[in-house]
Amino acid sequence: xxxxxxxxxxxxxxxxxxxxxxxxxxxxxxxxxxxxxxxxxxxxxxxxxxxxxxxxxxxxxxxxxxxxxxxxxxxxxxxxxxxxxxxxxxxxx
Numbered sequence: 001x002x003x004x005x006x007x008x009x010x011x012x013x014x015x016x017x018x019x020x021x022x023x024x025x026x027x028x029x030x031x032x033x034x035x036x037x038x039x040x041x042x043x044x045x046x047x048x049x050x051x052x053x054x055x056x057x058x059x060x061x062x063x064x065x066x067x068x069x070x071x072x073x074x075x076x077x078x079x080x081x082x083x084x085x086x087x088x089x090x091x092x093x
Contacts, residue, residue: 025071
């Protein structure tokens with residue numbers, strides 16, 4: 001389904017962002033990392049994620065929201081503060 005040992009691309013000038021993102025993702029639970037990877041790195045829609053995981057659409061949306069909140073908190077712990085807008089990191093809402 002997805003690579004649980006996700007490596008964020010470090011080939012551009014976003015080395016610091018990539019390193020912090022990779023570290024923060026590694027601190028999330030498998031379920032939280034899964035929903036973020038499927039949505040933002042595998043580019044699946046919320047509906048596709050819902051079908052893939054076999055959960056209701058509303059549950060998928062809530063999991064995504066909670067996972068993003070946890071990711072933001074992990075990034076904060078790493079002294080990397082981000083905008084509440086995921087587009088800053090190139091993530092689609």
